[in-house]
Amino acid sequence: MSQPTPAALPPAAIAKALAIAIVSTALLAACSPADDAAEPAADVPAVAPTPTAADEVAPEPATPAPVAAGGTVGGDGSQIVLDTLTEADVTGANLQGELACSFSEDGRPPLLHAVGVVGSQDPAQGVVKVAGYVEPVRAPGGFDGMTQNPTFTGQGKTIRIEETGAAIGGGESPPRPATLTYLRADGASRTLEGRWQCGP
Incomplete structure (x- = not known):
């Protein structure tokens, strides 16, 4: 067909x-x-961009405490000034006690002078000269409380004495290497090296 x-x-x-x-x-x-x-590929996962050095922010370093001239640390940054005491400064303070202790630098006149009564619990009485002003300080335990690492207190201040070595030389009251640390109420501090001597 x-x-x-x-x-x-x-x-x-x-x-x-x-x-x-x-x-x-x-x-x-x-x-x-x-x-x-x-049509977009639904099965392809999105890839985040790799961060660069410009994207990363380093943490800010901790701000150190301000250090003023003369070794003062912290506080408002102003310097702690300790002047040597004159004989008139000590006599004018009218301190009551039997025996004395003092802190001095390199044989210079003392920066701190205090007296106390042996065997007494009455506080030892002392003076320091801060930026030209003679100011009172006290330490517990009379004279005996001052013979080993005493702590003195006064208005707006704490002063710590720490012996750092053996007695230098002989005699009835030989000096010992020590540090004096002055702590101010605003958090400032200053440490000085010298000698701590107690006795007649």
Whole structure:
């Protein structure tokens, strides 16, 4: 049997064939690679950018306590000034006691002078000269309380004496190497090296 030629097809068959061709072309266009490329890849994880040195902020260093001239540390930064005591300073203080102790630097006149009564619990009485002003200080335990690492207190101040070595030389009351640490009420401090000597 011979196949019919296109001219022999009825108009309805031609129309149906054209409709199938148009739908097929539309479906192919809808599934083209261009559409696939337009959609984001949902399976690809987002990658955070690597931080650079400019992004990192170093922590600020702790601010050191201010250090004033003369070795004063902390407080408002002003210097703790201890002057040597004159004989008139000590006499004018009218200190009451039997035996004395004093702190001095390199054989100079004392920076602190105090007296106390042996075997007494009455506080030892002393004086220091701060920035030109003679000021009173006290230590518990009388004279005996001053012989080993005493602590003196006064208005706005605490003064600690700490022996740092053996007695120097002989005699009844040889001096000992020691430090004097002056602590001010605002947190400032200053430590001096010298000698602590107690006795007649």
